[in-house]
Amino acid sequence: MSRIYGDPVEVWVRDGEPARFVWRDRLYVVRRVLDHWVTSREWWKVSDTDPGERRFWRVEATPGGDPGTYELRFDTAAEGWLLLRAWD
Template sequence: MRDKVPYRFRWRGTLYNIIRIIDYWRDVSEWWRGEPELWFWRVLTHTQGVYELVCDPQSNQWWIYHVYD
């Protein structure tokens, strides 16, 4: 999954360029119930915003998990 490092994303019609990966980790939650492995990325954008992005590698879907003020 590390080969799928995000470098930009679009949110609410605006394109955000990622200038730094602050942290990343994976979460398997309740694997015994078949929940998917998710990868989390905390990133800094060119607007100085900090966001947590999540990727489900099975479906290759991304979404915003958290926006920091």
């Protein structure tokens, strides 16, 4: 079962993929990327300087114990990361 959060997170990237992130004051290490996809912003919100992409990663990560599955999103317009979803 998944839970939806939408919490801002700090993410460290290696080779273009999330490698670590901090969520609720805990450091999570990404063990592997399970999925990656990109969506475009609505056409009326796109400008020449901002393609308005949202980049998603579903990752297996752990704060030190058993790994969990997490969905991260990077918004190119806001230049920020969110943790959207976590699975038990």
